[in-house]
Amino acid sequence: MKKTLREMRPVYVVGIGLHRYQRLSETPYVALGLTAVREALRDAGIEWRSVESAYTGTALIGMAAGRPMLRHLGATGIAMAQVENASASGSTAVRQACLDVASGLTDVSLAVGVDKPAPLALASAKTNIRDLVGRRVVPFTHFALLANEYMNRYGATAEQVASVAVKNNRNGANNPYAQRQRAVTLEEVLAGSPISGALTRLQCCPIGEGAAAVIVASDDAITKLGITRSRAVRVTASVSRSERVYHGAKNFDAELTRETVAQAYDEARISPDDLDVVELHDAFTIEELLYVEAMGLCGEGEGARMITSGEADIGGRCAISASGGLLAMGHPIGPTGVGQVAEITRQLRGEAGVRQQPDARVGLAHMVGVGAVCVVHVLQKDA
Amino acid sequence: MPEGASESSLFSASPEPALNGGRCRACGYVFFPPQWYGCESCGAPAEQLEPKSLRGEGTLASFATVHLYQGKDIEAPFTVGVIVLDDGPAIRAILAQRTDEGLRIGDRMRAVVVAVDGEGGRANELRFAKQETVR
Numbered sequence: 001m002k003k004t005l006r007e008m009r010p011v012y013v014v015g016i017g018l019h020r021y022q023r024l025s026e027t028p029y030v031a032l033g034l035t036a037v038r039e040a041l042r043d044a045g046i047e048w049r050s051v052e053s054a055y056t057g058t059a060l061i062g063m064a065a066g067r068p069m070l071r072h073l074g075a076t077g078i079a080m081a082q083v084e085n086a087s088a089s090g091s092t093a094v095r096q097a098c099l100d101v102a103s104g105l106t107d108v109s110l111a112v113g114v115d116k117p118a119p120l121a122l123a124s125a126k127t128n129i130r131d132l133v134g135r136r137v138v139p140f141t142h143f144a145l146l147a148n149e150y151m152n153r154y155g156a157t158a159e160q161v162a163s164v165a166v167k168n169n170r171n172g173a174n175n176p177y178a179q180r181q182r183a184v185t186l187e188e189v190l191a192g193s194p195i196s197g198a199l200t201r202l203q204c205c206p207i208g209e210g211a212a213a214v215i216v217a218s219d220d221a222i223t224k225l226g227i228t229r230s231r232a233v234r235v236t237a238s239v240s241r242s243e244r245v246y247h248g249a250k251n252f253d254a255e256l257t258r259e260t261v262a263q264a265y266d267e268a269r270i271s272p273d274d275l276d277v278v279e280l281h282d283a284f285t286i287e288e289l290l291y292v293e294a295m296g297l298c299g300e301g302e303g304a305r306m307i308t309s310g311e312a313d314i315g316g317r318c319a320i321s322a323s324g325g326l327l328a329m330g331h332p333i334g335p336t337g338v339g340q341v342a343e344i345t346r347q348l349r350g351e352a353g354v355r356q357q358p359d360a361r362v363g364l365a366h367m368v369g370v371g372a373v374c375v376v377h378v379l380q381k382d383a
Numbered sequence: 384m385p386e387g388a389s390e391s392s393l394f395s396a397s398p399e400p401a402l403n404g405g406r407c408r409a410c411g412y413v414f415f416p417p418q419w420y421g422c423e424s425c426g427a428p429a430e431q432l433e434p435k436s437l438r439g440e441g442t443l444a445s446f447a448t449v450h451l452y453q454g455k456d457i458e459a460p461f462t463v464g465v466i467v468l469d470d471g472p473a474i475r476a477i478l479a480q481r482t483d484e485g486l487r488i489g490d491r492m493r494a495v496v497v498a499v500d501g502e503g504g505r506a507n508e509l510r511f512a513k514q515e516t517v518r
């Protein structure tokens with residue numbers, strides 16, 4: 001019989017670590033990744049030799065990125081694989097680590113995301129299927145087109161769309177791991193260089209380098225290794241889906257998120273009202289409006305109102321992108337989905353400092369990858 | 384290969400500009416761009432897919448003026464539109480006008496063949512224009 005993650009052996013995040021997201025530097029990816037993994041091991045209070053499998057989420061570094069990095073922790077002979085799933089690479093690495101522990105294959109597993117900016121080589125360019133626009137439409141124009149349609153349909157203004165960047169940069173200003181750590185005004189966002197449609201520079205996420213690591217473990221491992229149980233956060237849903245043909249729907253991205261998140265709610269046995277913190281794929285401002293609606297955090301067309309009303313602020317009804325999101329924390333590709341799970345864990349532990357959402361107990365991490373795919377995790381404290 | 388729609392496999396210029404799409408005989412799904420691998424909607428194999436000409440007329444569903452572009456095949460700013468063709472599929476195309484001046488969602492659009500100078504010399508591209516601006 002099929003089982004959901006929640007019906008399998010309980011899985012807990014027990015360690016998190018990051019290397020700051022930043023502009024491309026001379027630092028080798030090995031050093032970025034090791035910084036994150038060592039921080040996660042210290043956070044969990046365990047030794048590398050306790051880790052039984054490792055998944056490296058990366059899209060840009062090249063073939064076989066894992067072992068040249070991880071061997072410097074001591075070559076213990078554990079299972080290793082790289083996970084490439086576009087922007088959802090890191091989220092999928094987390095999912096694979098969770099599945100190892102949930103199934104009983106391992107007691108402790110690692111997901112690490114690491115990347116450095118490099119020229120993209122999209123496989124879809126090799127299908128020999130051409131369209132009328134080719135490379136003239138890149139992600140920022142894809143989302144500028146959705147922004148135009150959204151603003152027209154609901155009467156949302158350019159100011160409302162841009163306000164997402166103001167909120168997320170305010171959060172990022174308090175995140176030492178964020179690439180952009182400076183609060184910005186609405187005027188500043190609107191006055192930035194125009195990129196495409198209504199989107200200005202600060203409404204598009206920075207793509208830099210960095211690393212993030214998450215260690216997941218079973219109940220048995222928590223007991224055996226003496227891990228602090230009160231800091232463990234349970235993963236109660238892990239859902240991965242891909243785009244279908246949505247006959248008649250205007251917005252495939254929103255539809256994919258809607259059905260992936262709905263399945264995650266079902267598996268975790270929660271409703272959108274239960275969510276205290278959400279990290280979502282805000283690569284472009286408009287996405288946050290589309291996805292809070294698709295997640296059922298507000299009604300159709302109410303996303304702009306939700307964001308500008310303060311409901312999505314830290315201290316509001318549900319903190320959206322408390323880390324700064326992709327817009328401020330950054331989107332180094334491989335690390336991004338792992339970093340989301342690290343932020344949710346920090347929030348649910350009550351260890352997020354000035355970014356802390358009060359009494360956060362339930363969180364959701366959401367990534368979309370070009371193609372398109374969508375990966376969602378639900379994390380719960382004391383579940 | 385140039386990035387624009389200069390490959391004649393994507394459109395026919397006469398008698399009226401039309402898009403070379405496809406149709407699944409098994410489920411009726413109509414699609415653009417054309418492909419002959421298998422039906423995305425029902426999974427029917429290539430043998431079930433047939434060419435279908437799609438009239439170059441439709442309604443503008445959204446648009447965006449691109450200000451940042453590093454390619455050499457077109458100069459920014461240029462404007463991209465999503466057009467829901469009268470024959471079904473929603474497609475993305477470069478618009479005949481460079482900026483979004485005077486454009487409104489819901490505008491009637493019509494395909495036009497535009498000769499453009501690119502790296503490989505002069506080539507025809509299929510673009511879309513507001514209907515009243517065509518003739």
Ligand SMILES: [Zn+2]
Nearest residue numbers: 407410422425
């Ligand atoms: Zn079919």
